[in-house]
Every structure is written in structure tokens, then in C-alpha cells.
Amino acid sequence: MASNVSIVYALLSVFVVFVFSKFVNHRAQMSKLAAIPTLGSSGFLSSYLSAFRFVYHARDIIQEGYQKHYNSAFKVPLLDHWLVVVCGPKMTDEIRKATDEQLSSAEAFAEMLQTDITMGKTLRADPYQIGVILNALTKNVPARFPEVHDEMKTAFNDLIPPGEEWVKVPVLKTVLNIVCRTTNRLFVGLPLCRNEDWMDLNIFFTVNVFARASIINLFPTYLQPFVGWLITPRPASLRRAVKHLQPLFEKHFGLEGTTDDIDPASQSNNLLLWLWRQAQEGEQRTLNDLAMRVLSVNVAAIHTTSMAFTNALYYLAADPKLAEMLREEVETEVGRKGWTKNAMDGMRKLDSFLKESQRLSGTSAGTGFVPNLFFTY
The missing domain is CATH 1.10.630.10 (Cytochrome P450)
Structure with missing residues (x-):
């Protein structure tokens, strides 16, 4: 019986640490992206509801953001990170001119697919x-x-x-x-x-x-x-x-x-x-x-x-x-x-x-x- 209780406490501890780390990460990301308008909710828990909505209605949400924030940027909550979308020739031209040191698609690919883990360092x-x-x-x-x-x-x-x-x-x-x-x-x-x-x-x-x-x-x-x-x-x-x-x-x-x-x-x-x-x-x-x-x-x-x-x-x-x-x-x-x-x-x-x-x-x-x-x- 005591061993079962210990397992439950251990699992609860892991869960609490996991939730706390997600909360800290959410606050850190929001502080960097605060100036960018949000489509959906930006709260710690409510943003996950918006993220689930994005899974099924991504096209509609992106279209809404495009119409509201043309020639600007907006952010959308995903399950694992914030997606910042820029639209219009002015913004996309700035990104096009970015150097590899400033903007790297290879790093984005590695981050998205966790290549160090899934394919090896x-x-x-x-x-x-x-x-x-x-x-x-x-x-x-x-x-x-x-x-x-x-x-x-x-x-x-x-x-x-x-x-x-x-x-x-x-x-x-x-x-x-x-x-x-x-x-x-x-x-x-x-x-x-x-x-x-x-x-x-x-x-x-x-x-x-x-x-x-x-x-x-x-x-x-x-x-x-x-x-x-x-x-x-x-x-x-x-x-x-x-x-x-x-x-x-x-x-x-x-x-x-x-x-x-x-x-x-x-x-x-x-x-x-x-x-x-x-x-x-x-x-x-x-x-x-x-x-x-x-x-x-x-x-x-x-x-x-x-x-x-x-x-x-x-x-x-x-x-x-x-x-x-x-x-x-x-x-x-x-x-x-x-x-x-x-x-x-x-x-x-x-x-x-x-x-x-x-x-x-x-x-x-x-x-x-x-x-x-x-x-x-």
C-alpha cells in the first residue's frame, strides 16, 4: 500500500513540475511576443483551447488574421509554441532580405522535427x-x-x-x-x-x-x-x-x-x-x-x-x-x-x-x- 502511495506522489510531483515549467515557458514567450496581436486567447490555459481550435480551423483562422493584420503580423497559439504569421509584401520582403544568421530555415526544421533526437546529432x-x-x-x-x-x-x-x-x-x-x-x-x-x-x-x-x-x-x-x-x-x-x-x-x-x-x-x-x-x-x-x-x-x-x-x-x-x-x-x-x-x-x-x-x-x-x-x- 505504501509503495502505491509513493508512486502516486511521484507521478503528482512530476505532473506539478511539468505544469509549472509550461507556465514559466508560457510567461517567457508572452513577454517576447506581447507587442504582436493575438488571434484567439493568450491565457495560459485558455490558449490551449484556441490551439485545439486551430487544429480543425487553421485555414479560417489564418484568413481572419490576414484580413485584420495585412502588412503586419499576428500570433496564433499552437499546442507546443506560438506561431507568428506575417503577411503582405512589406513584411515578407523584410524576411526575404534577412541573412542566414538572422533567419534560418534549417534551424526551424531541426526544431520542428527535433532532429537531434529523432535522427541523431x-x-x-x-x-x-x-x-x-x-x-x-x-x-x-x-x-x-x-x-x-x-x-x-x-x-x-x-x-x-x-x-x-x-x-x-x-x-x-x-x-x-x-x-x-x-x-x-x-x-x-x-x-x-x-x-x-x-x-x-x-x-x-x-x-x-x-x-x-x-x-x-x-x-x-x-x-x-x-x-x-x-x-x-x-x-x-x-x-x-x-x-x-x-x-x-x-x-x-x-x-x-x-x-x-x-x-x-x-x-x-x-x-x-x-x-x-x-x-x-x-x-x-x-x-x-x-x-x-x-x-x-x-x-x-x-x-x-x-x-x-x-x-x-x-x-x-x-x-x-x-x-x-x-x-x-x-x-x-x-x-x-x-x-x-x-x-x-x-x-x-x-x-x-x-x-x-x-x-x-x-x-x-x-x-x-x-x-x-x-x-x-
Whole structure:
């Protein structure tokens, strides 16, 4: 009996400390943001009611703030922080001109996804995988484009078989699988890109990084590492990734392997190879480190592309005339240039449609970070 009472007192003590720390954090944030008008309530407890309302009515709340505070800023309470929204050309131009030291989207991304906990500190300490994406990956897309096109066709045929009847398709689930297969044809090649467990791992890890980070962000900073240790999918996911990437790693970088004479059009010219070439000697060239970076690149590719793809499909479903116009442009460009990157570059209407779709759905919103302050525009 006494032990049960002790447990209850211990849990109560933890709860009291947790609530008190949230209260102190709320007061500290409010003192910095006091001059910015609030949409909803700004009280310690009542702000959580406004935060729950934002979950279901975000578009309406942002629209209201835009109309009331155009060319200014306003703040909205979220469950884990205050969201400061700026609108109008005057304010957004100031943010656009900010230096990386003043405003860093990388820091905002790391804060939002708790990358030190969900993906490991080494990825942020030396994020060379970003340079690999911007340079090596972009440079090699034209040579590998036929493979990407082949995988996209195969994925569509497998997941949405051709037929004459209308069928129900779970859009986001299907898109996640198509995007995962297509991007991994470029990242790791056949047959791994079609491996069910590899696909499940990358989709699971992507979804859970966002979900677990949202939970971790609800806790005070000093508790976040402990909470992350309890719920992060990183250790188990890394073990699965290493198991799948081990054969590729040994083929490229074993005693018999070489990275000097790989054909750019070969599927051996993949993400693992690009990361290896950019990595420093030592820890960065271990399979564990490379595998974690492959997972992190998949998180960025799968989440961003899947959300943009899904929203674009919804807009096409709402206005089928757009599909006819875009199909005509695609057929014209492909008829002249074949399924190549040059043909894709010539699809101006498609490019415009996708950009507008992202603008309307909010997936193109930029987020920046200044110490203790978020901007979204």
C-alpha cells in the first residue's frame, strides 16, 4: 500500500513540475511576443483551447488574421509554441532580405522535427547530405531519368491497375507508396526500391518522425531527450536500414569494390555512393552513419513530394478541365522529346499548376527560425 502511495506522489510531483515549467515557458514567450496581436486567447490555459481550435480551423483562422493584420503580423497559439504569421509584401520582403544568421530555415526544421533526437546529432553537426541533394542528386537526375520513369509507370500499374470501372483509391496511402518506390529507384536502385520491408521502413520512419516530434515538442526542453528516448523510432529503424543497405555497402566499398569507374547511368550511381564520396574519413563513412542519412533524405523526399502530389490530385479532381489541358501539354512535349528531363522542363503549364497548388494548399509556406521566435510567411 505504501509503495502505491509513493508512486502516486511521484507521478503528482512530476505532473506539478511539468505544469509549472509550461507556465514559466508560457510567461517567457508572452513577454517576447506581447507587442504582436493575438488571434484567439493568450491565457495560459485558455490558449490551449484556441490551439485545439486551430487544429480543425487553421485555414479560417489564418484568413481572419490576414484580413485584420495585412502588412503586419499576428500570433496564433499552437499546442507546443506560438506561431507568428506575417503577411503582405512589406513584411515578407523584410524576411526575404534577412541573412542566414538572422533567419534560418534549417534551424526551424531541426526544431520542428527535433532532429537531434529523432535522427541523431551528427546529421545536424555536419549536414553534408544537403549538399549531396543539391549537387550530386540534381546533377545525376538526367542520366537516371529513364529508370525513374520506368519505376513510376510500374508503381502506378501495380497500385492502380488499369481498368474500365471506377474504383476507390486511398489517395495518400497510394501516393506514399508511389513516391517511395520512385525516389528509391534513384536512391538505391533495383531490387531494393521494390522491397516491401524497405518501403514500409521508409514510409513508417517518415510518418513517425513527424508524429513523434510533435509529441516531444509538447514537453519542456529538459524533458525532451528523455521523452525522445522512450518514443523515437530511430534505433529500430536504423537496424532495419543497415540490414537492407549492407549488400550495397559491401558491393561499393568492400575490399573488392571501387567507386571510381561507375557509369553515371548505372543504378550503382546512387545516393549511398554520393554520400560516401562527400563523407569525411572515419565515422561518417560507417554504414550506420550513411544509413541514417539515407533515411533522413527519404524523410524529406517522401513527405514533401507526397503532400504536393496529393494536393495536386485533389485540385485536378475538383476541376477535371485542368487535367485535359495538362494532358495535352504533356503529350505534346513527350511526343517531341520523349520521356526525358528536357521534356519535363518544357511543361510550363504543369509547372505553373503544381506551384499554384502548393501555394493554395500551404505546402509552399516557408518557415524561418530566429532564437526563440518562429516566423511563417
